[in-house]
Amino acid sequence: MKITEIFQIIKHYNINRLKKYTLRALYFREKGAAAKVLELGEKNIQDLSDNEVRIKVLASSINPADFMFIEKQYRVKPEFPQIAGFEGAGTIIDNGGDENFPLNSIVAFRHKNIWAEFANIPKDKIILLPKNFPIEKAAQLSLNPLTAWALLEESNAHTNEWIVLSAASSTVSKLIIQFAKNKGINTIAIVRDFEQKEELLSLGANMVLISDNEIIEKQIRELGKTERIVSFLDAVGGDLASTIIKTISPGSKIIHYGLYSDQNVTYHNADIIFKNLTIQGFGIDGWQNNKSKTELKKIWTNIIHEIMNQDFKMEVSGKYSLKAFKQAIIESRNNKSGKILFWMN
Structure with a gap:
């Protein structure tokens, strides 16, 4: 210099x-x-x-x-x-x-x-x-995209596998849907009404369902007969999460990261034991603390590259x-x- x-x-x-x-x-x-x-x-x-x-x-x-x-x-x-x-x-x-x-x-x-x-x-x-x-x-950029990226990583989902999202009209879920689409991962988006159905489908969601427990139970059971549902990313809890846990594919991972519902999640031990499910809590700061600076730098490079694309909403x-x-x-x-x-x- x-x-x-x-x-x-x-x-x-x-x-x-x-x-x-x-x-x-x-x-x-x-x-x-x-x-x-x-x-x-x-x-x-x-x-x-x-x-x-x-x-x-x-x-x-x-x-x-x-x-x-x-x-x-x-x-x-x-x-x-x-x-x-x-x-x-x-x-x-x-x-x-x-x-x-x-x-x-x-x-x-x-x-x-x-x-x-x-x-x-x-x-x-x-x-x-x-x-x-x-x-x-x-x-x-600083909060939701990293959370979405981390949740998708924690889901352990691979190309052509399926994940389920509650509160799918939330900002985090919309980001997950787009990141998943770019990786060839399929998403089931669960919403309270169909007001944003077309938007979610345009972002890349493969299926949009109303949060009616009976309908969800039937459709997820039916899908699970032919497809691998690997994870449920849950921002709600309550009865909805209880239903998903009961119907999701064996070996799946349940990740709770939000508190939209005041109700408790309930399940029978048999639902977890006989299907070998994993139930996990998620917080972004704890996730970051388990990453090295080199790992985080690479993750941010990938996130920025994807979000820079004008098609990423x-x-x-x-x-x-x-x-x-x-x-x-x-x-x-x-x-x-x-x-x-x-x-x-």
Whole structure:
């Protein structure tokens, strides 16, 4: 590296470290309904630590986890006053002189304090993206696609085998369907109504079923006579999961990863023993902790490659400024198709 380039890096580093950023952010002072407890205000961003980069946030998605954090119990505890938001995309404006994180790079990230104009993000939470990566997709990249990829990996499904998805109209399920299609894996999508049937079929689902226990039991038993159903990826629980466990193919794996139903899952020991079923819980952080950095880097490369394809769908149904947060929250609660984003681009 030339000496002039070194001086430029030092100059940029010192200027940005001395510069104070005032940011607008959505924060809350107590737990409660998001539309009531969230406030839009100005704050000074904290000093950048050595293991962080500073991001100009361009877009941030609204996810169920955000509402859990604001309204209920969540694994991450708020420190009041707490800036909301866990997932977003933006550009690096200060890398502290670390050339591994080039300035102006487009990045995705999952961390706290994201519903804001700027954010300091730990370097190990940064996903560097190609320059032409769509911001709409980048804002949704850090959480759901990795979860979908991991669940499909955990299913142990191979080409021409079948998996069953509950809550198939959810964002995660729509991603699983597309990843599965690209791998030649067949999917049964279970939904509460047929409102999104055509969309799910267009994404690659092979079969869409209404969550009527009698119908599902009959159709899955019938399919299992000729096809190998290897896994049930369950975001619901309750009676639906109980029915699937009773009817799924021998040797299959049941993976519980969601809590949409308040009902317990019930089964007889014979259903598990005589069919040699595996029942497993899944959390994305625990899954990541069992992967090496090299493995995760390869996985992210594959995910980014697939999502970059224009045929891969990650729909956005609304973009809102931070100022319009109440409307954004209402839309997110009622939305059944694409994501709602806070848009600062």
